[in-house]
Amino acid sequence: MSDDTMRELTRALHVHADDVHGTPDLAAGARRRARQIRLRRRVVGGTVAAVALAAALPTALSLGDSTRSAPLPADTPTPGETVPAPEPGGSTTLRLADLGTGPAPVNGWVDGSTFHRADGLEVEVPAGLAAPIAFGDGAAGFDYSTGEIWFSEGGSIPGFGPAPSPDGRSVAWFYDEAGATGIAVGPATGDRDGTDTVVADDIPAGVRALPVGFLGDRDLVSNLVGESMPITARRDTFDGSSTTPWDVEEVSTVSAAAQLVAGLLSVTDDGSCWAVLPADGGPALWETCDHSLDHFSPDGELLLAGPAYRSGAGDTAIAVLDAQDGTVLQELESTREGFIVDTAFEDDEHVLAVVVDDGKAAIVRCDLAGSCERATDLAPAPDVEQPYGLPAQP
């Protein structure tokens, strides 16, 4: 191809592109789609989110400095020390370049297509697999590209899940195949030899029951979701009975230890309102329109929260709240250009956050006093793409 022909290429592109003109209502259509994206992220994020491993050991940490505002932590914790109790109102800016490095996340993490399990095994997973869990010697998770639950051992289940039990021994999922829908529970050992139990097969047509988490060994909370909107949450006790104890649109996280649930009361284009409720129903312990409630700590005493309004790419601030009354104990903020993609409790005293800052990403660990460190290497994060993820937690 000569230079003349390269000029012809330029002309050819312009000639064909010039036939294309703007369309009316493109902005309105984009806003509608943005709302759908928000809703999908909220529904799915809330469904796969649960509390951290109850049996997780306290992490031995040497946390580095980060930008803080009052109150300062009493002392930087050293390995083996108990982190000092947080005082309300602290704030920390997550500037990746300023953070020291610490050990890898105790409960596992995802880096690109590799799921690093808590036991050290590494499993290759599909890109975009949501919140994987250890399953047998491999992994399982929800694959957005297929709309099915993916298993590394092979096979898949059309539906949604899995949600692990607090002890990690069981998983629950919603199945929707061959005209049959329902909620099932099975061992997380990877044995698929008929030991699965159908917990509920009374899900109405057109409704999905998305497992959130367990309130006990035989006590599962699931969100009922219609075509695209949440309906309410139900509780199944594996004896064929189910209840809807909470006046919420959906439950985002449950605590078997504290017998609490956190639920969405309402959502608007500008924010959302949430409540913490007793597992057995009854009046809310407290309500807030300042935060979205994401994860209970393993002991159920704390809650990880995001902003009440979530803007697609990620959060600019998250907070650790007292689960009993909603008091803000610690705030973690992104830098001006950064954002926080995902969060989880690593144990009762440490929070993990996938943070993007200045074109790089890392999983960051913070204690309750606001001292933070990087738990992974810095990875390139062009635009909103970044490689890290956190596993689903029981």
Added chain:
Amino acid sequence: MDLTREGGAPVMTAPAAAAGTRTSDRDTEFEAYVAARQTRLLRTAYLLTGDQHSAEDLVQTALAKLYLSWSKVQRRESLDGYVRRIMINEHTSWWRRAWRRNERSVDEVPERGTADDGHAHTLVERDALWALVQTLPPRQRATVVLRFYEDLGEAETAQLLGCSVGNVKSQTSRALATLRGRMPLQEGEDR
């Protein structure tokens, strides 16, 4: 449901009012941006996708993501660059999905018209070139669109594609080589 705190003050009043103002401003700014840039964005999307419907779908998806991140992207120097980047990433993702691959075959060279005279030859050659561009793999095609339609430099193209300048050069070179190899030779022309 009664959303009140101690003392009975409605929880949503002040924040909701402030949020409402922010949303209104955001919508106004967003609509102004879309009105000003939609034709340009659609044309780029058309060159990436090859058909109007997919182009509109691609732009709408990119604009939806822009809308969700509006408060962040506003601080960036170039909204166009941000949207272009989303479109390219999104289009590459589409391409990777099997159902999309099944819709488009990139292996078959499209049929071309015949050239009876100079003017007709030029038109036919442009059509042929356009048809051939559509057979390029998505990465090469994006490189061609950014370099030859958007008229971006190698560095800016590399930034948008999230790769090195060297990679842009190699992608461009491969794309042109592919087009050169598939273009019919005219009488007296050498490759």
